[in-house]
Amino acid sequence: MDSDNSYKFLKKRHVAFLRRCLSILPSSTVTYDTSRMTVLYFALSGLDVLDALDDIPQTEIKEIIEWIYTLQLTTNDGYKYGGFRGGHCISNIFCSNTKNELLSQDVHAISHNQAVSRKECNSHNSANGKDNSLEIRINEGQIPAKILRQFAPARLDNPPPMQLHQNYEKIPIKSQSSSMNSSEQTSFSKHIDRDLDSAHITMTYTALASLVLLGDDLSRVDKPAVLRHVSSLQCSNGSFLSNSGGSENDLRFVYCAAVVCYLLGDMTAIDVPAALRYVADCLGYAGSLGQGALQESHGGSTYCGVAALYLFGAIQPLDLYLDDAPSRTVTTTSSAFSEREIRALVRWLVMRQEDESGRVYTGDVNELAGGLQGRPNKPADTCYTFWIGAALKMLGCEDLLEKRALQQFVLSTQDPVTGGLAKYSNGQVDGLHTYLGISGLAVLGLQDLREVHPALNITKRAYLHWQTLNMDKR
Amino acid sequence: MAEKIDDSQDEVWMRYKDRKEWSDVVPIKQNDGPTPVVKIAYSADFEDVYDYFRAVVAAGELSMRALTLTEDAIQMNAANYTVWQYRRRILEHLKCDLQDELLFCREMIEANPKNYQVWHHRRVIVGWLGDGSKELQLTKIIFAQDAKNYHAWEHRQWALRTFGCYEGELQFTADLLREDARNNSAWNHRYFVLTRTSGLTPEVLQSELVFTQEAIEKLVDNESPWAYIKGLLMDTSGDEEEIEKSWCTTTAWCWNLLAKAVSKNTMSSNSNDGSPDDNGSDDVCNFPYINESSRNAFNGLPTDTECSNLIDKVPSIAKGCISPHLLIGLLDCIVHQLEKTEDPARKETPLKIALQVCDTLAKQHDCIRVRYWNYVRRQLQHEHRSSSASA
Numbered sequence: 001m002d003s004d005n006s007y008k009f010l011k012k013r014h015v016a017f018l019r020r021c022l023s024i025l026p027s028s029t030v031t032y033d034t035s036r037m038t039v040l041y042f043a044l045s046g047l048d049v050l051d052a053l054d055d056i057p058q059t060e061i062k063e064i065i066e067w068i069y070t071l072q073l074t075t076n077d078g079y080k081y082g083g084f085r086g087g088h089c090i091s092n093i094f095c096s097n098t099k100n101e102l103l104s105q106d107v108h109a110i111s112h113n114q115a116v117s118r119k120e121c122n123s124h125n126s127a128n129g130k131d132n133s134l135e136i137r138i139n140e141g142q143i144p145a146k147i148l149r150q151f152a153p154a155r156l157d158n159p160p161p162m163q164l165h166q167n168y169e170k171i172p173i174k175s176q177s178s179s180m181n182s183s184e185q186t187s188f189s190k191h192i193d194r195d196l197d198s199a200h201i202t203m204t205y206t207a208l209a210s211l212v213l214l215g216d217d218l219s220r221v222d223k224p225a226v227l228r229h230v231s232s233l234q235c236s237n238g239s240f241l242s243n244s245g246g247s248e249n250d251l252r253f254v255y256c257a258a259v260v261c262y263l264l265g266d267m268t269a270i271d272v273p274a275a276l277r278y279v280a281d282c283l284g285y286a287g288s289l290g291q292g293a294l295q296e297s298h299g300g301s302t303y304c305g306v307a308a309l310y311l312f313g314a315i316q317p318l319d320l321y322l323d324d325a326p327s328r329t330v331t332t333t334s335s336a337f338s339e340r341e342i343r344a345l346v347r348w349l350v351m352r353q354e355d356e357s358g359r360v361y362t363g364d365v366n367e368l369a370g371g372l373q374g375r376p377n378k379p380a381d382t383c384y385t386f387w388i389g390a391a392l393k394m395l396g397c398e399d400l401l402e403k404r405a406l407q408q409f410v411l412s413t414q415d416p417v418t419g420g421l422a423k424y425s426n427g428q429v430d431g432l433h434t435y436l437g438i439s440g441l442a443v444l445g446l447q448d449l450r451e452v453h454p455a456l457n458i459t460k461r462a463y464l465h466w467q468t469l470n471m472d473k474r
Numbered sequence: 475m476a477e478k479i480d481d482s483q484d485e486v487w488m489r490y491k492d493r494k495e496w497s498d499v500v501p502i503k504q505n506d507g508p509t510p511v512v513k514i515a516y517s518a519d520f521e522d523v524y525d526y527f528r529a530v531v532a533a534g535e536l537s538m539r540a541l542t543l544t545e546d547a548i549q550m551n552a553a554n555y556t557v558w559q560y561r562r563r564i565l566e567h568l569k570c571d572l573q574d575e576l577l578f579c580r581e582m583i584e585a586n587p588k589n590y591q592v593w594h595h596r597r598v599i600v601g602w603l604g605d606g607s608k609e610l611q612l613t614k615i616i617f618a619q620d621a622k623n624y625h626a627w628e629h630r631q632w633a634l635r636t637f638g639c640y641e642g643e644l645q646f647t648a649d650l651l652r653e654d655a656r657n658n659s660a661w662n663h664r665y666f667v668l669t670r671t672s673g674l675t676p677e678v679l680q681s682e683l684v685f686t687q688e689a690i691e692k693l694v695d696n697e698s699p700w701a702y703i704k705g706l707l708m709d710t711s712g713d714e715e716e717i718e719k720s721w722c723t724t725t726a727w728c729w730n731l732l733a734k735a736v737s738k739n740t741m742s743s744n745s746n747d748g749s750p751d752d753n754g755s756d757d758v759c760n761f762p763y764i765n766e767s768s769r770n771a772f773n774g775l776p777t778d779t780e781c782s783n784l785i786d787k788v789p790s791i792a793k794g795c796i797s798p799h800l801l802i803g804l805l806d807c808i809v810h811q812l813e814k815t816e817d818p819a820r821k822e823t824p825l826k827i828a829l830q831v832c833d834t835l836a837k838q839h840d841c842i843r844v845r846y847w848n849y850v851r852r853q854l855q856h857e858h859r860s861s862s863a864s865a
Binding site for chain 2: 032036070196284297321354375377378397399
């Protein structure tokens with residue numbers, strides 16, 4: 001399509017849009033309050049793909065790195081499990097210089113370990129150089145002792161037996177070590193229940209990816225604590241929870257766990273055979289993956305499963321050209337799926353591209369064909385450009401898509417005024433669709449964009465930096 | 475005193491900092507670190523609620539007023555999993571009536587049907603109660619808004635797996651499919667129900683084939699039932715001989731469908747209504763299928779010659795007049811036949827036909843996937859021609 005009707009890629013506007021996401025978001029986005037890390041990652045990785053990361057001043061890059069680390073939970077701060085939070089909603093009430101002292105007066109002495117953590121926490125907060133006296137002033141001594149007395153005894157008598165209930169469907173947490181030992185449990189639950197302040201595996205993944213693409217060396221990541229957390233989240237069926245407080249468990253978090261461990265250079269925290277079994281269980285009759293066994297095949301879950309297998313080295317790409325050369329340069333030692341299953345998977349993936357006939361309209365008659373849908377008989381949506389495109393890329397089959405039509409569909413979802421991409425044309429733009437639209441184009445080699453690693457979803461430039469860190473040797 | 479009319483309710487919203495019953499609590503501001511990024515421009519009401527939420531969590535207060543506070547916090551951001559988690563601690567500690575909680579949760583689900591946390595909370599509460607009797611009705615309500623809501627389907631399947639009660643479930647999918655035969659979630663659920671209940675016994679397989687074929691006959695260009703029918707035939711749990719028979723009947727049924735489609739479109743081109751059949755259509759009359767469109771062209775599997783003659787017609791039919799899903803379904807049947815055939819000589823015609831189907835999909839009927847169908851063509855040639863050559 002060389003006519004004047006074809007859409008142009010509004011690169012500068014997207015850079016501006018993502019830069020705005022980095023600074024401040026409107027109040028309508030409060031639902032991201034506990035997942036701001038993902039928004040940060042979308043913005044940063046988007047800028048990286050657009051080759052605009054270098055335009056951010058180094059001081060600002062350093063500040064972003066610092067902010068990411070303020071969201072880390074570490075052993076030094078008294079947390080058993082490491083990882084990252086998605087936002088600061090409740091972080092300061094657990095990791096504050098004043099809080100623990102106040103509570104200890106009222107209840108009892110805390111362990112040496114936590115005393116150390118308090119100190120670390122202090123120095124960490126003040127080391128940032130900026131005046132946070134406001135927070136200190138507000139926190140200092142301001143929980144009236146009577147409230148503590150009023151509520152503390154009741155909690156003493158009733159340690160919350162949440163684990164059993166939250167995993168009602170009898171999905172036991174894999175290892176006993178996943179729960180705190182009893183002395184720790186007691187010393188915490190007598191005042192503040194630190195379980196509430198837990199890392200989230202998706203936030204840990206996006207934090208690590210962001211740190212890598214910002215050029216950080218991950219030296220401040222409490223690697224053993226993160227791995228302990230990942231390990232504790234794996235369920236007996238091989239899937240993962242998102243956080244220690246309990247959550248749904250599905251293929252999304254298998255993917256997140258795989259990326260986290262991959263980036264930290266240590267897969268031993270995962271029971272890989274169990275995870276592989278779970279991915280295989282997700283394979284449905286349509287030939288693709290749902291979030292769990294017998295659930296509907298879905299573009300997002302299929303990406304998560306394929307990418308996890310890719311990172312585990314357990315999937316073989318298809319040989320599209322079937323040259324009879326005897327040796328194929330595939331390095332995987334085993335494949336979770338047979339070649340026949342991979343062929344069916346590829347079929348399902350390429351069928352997601354909407355043709356003129358059989359289209360599911362979103363109501364906008366001007367919308368172009370050629371986009372990718374997440375499920376049969378659903379409208380095409382920008383984000384599946386990445387989910388489906390990258391899954392095909394990992395299977396060596398991205399060239400099977402009609403790329404020009406897809407590209408035009410994606411470009412038709414751009415907002416020419418604000419920048420950014422929406423689900424469909426004339427939709428509301430957001431960070432997720434902007435990023436996945438752009439990285440989807442990049443993974444398919446469209447536009448003049450930096451190459452993207454299909455399983456890690458960071459640029460090749462960032463990936464090469466990560467390789468120099470030799471994480472597996474640390 | 476800061477007051478604000480909350481749009482969603484017709485009552486005056488009073489901030490927590492102005493509420494007498496909260497005067498003993500000192501709110502705690504969020505500490506976003508010295509150099510925050512991706513800041514959210516919180517509304518003053520939002521900050522107020524969350525400042526008090528932090529204070530309550532810090533104090534470990536598990537009270538009725540804290541429960542109400544979590545409700546406000548959830549109304550403002552139902553995705554905050556910490557608030558939900560804290561709310562569950564309060565519910566448990568105060569031994570609250572969980573039926574009330576189900577009502578609240580239902581409201582939240584209806585307001586945020588695509589939010590993971592609300593559904594997770596629901597699952598926990600239902601688990602505590604040990605009673606899943608309201609879950610099918612709840613998901614039905616959500617399906618009335620969006621019959622493909624992934625969360626709701628996941629929840630329904632969880633409830634069924636946990637509490638049983640599969641009676642009427644197959645009919646439920648049939649009802650949804652009558653409303654919208656393109657509802658892929660409902661097709662998937664049908665498969666879920668069968669797998670979890672009867673399994674694919676010979677009787678079930680037969681009735682499912684009939685059900686699906688009828689759905690396709692009503693709306694041929696619908697990927698969902700085509701995927702479903704292939705799923706039935708690829709299922710390895712059933713009786714092998716029975717499945718093989720079903721492949722044969724399905725293959726014959728596909729050929730008949732194609733015969734009807736070709737017939738209909740070549741007929742209409744004969745009457746010159748603009749259909750681009752420039753092949754000259756004299757030989758169309760040689761086909762048995764144009765006699766009566768309601769009758770099947772073939773009883774049982776057509777012969778190789780009949781198949782070849784029919785498939786030769788397909789490229790001349792305009793794009794959009796033959797569903798690619800029909801051609802793909804037929805291709806799958808032919809490939810299955812190829813795989814079951816040992817004698818290389820008997821493979822020749824089916825292989826030729828399969829390659830023709832790939833060609834016409836690539837060039838005409840599904841040309842957006844031209845590269846894919848060319849690949850399938852290569853792959854079939856590679857797999858079957860080499861085996862016939864080596865024999």
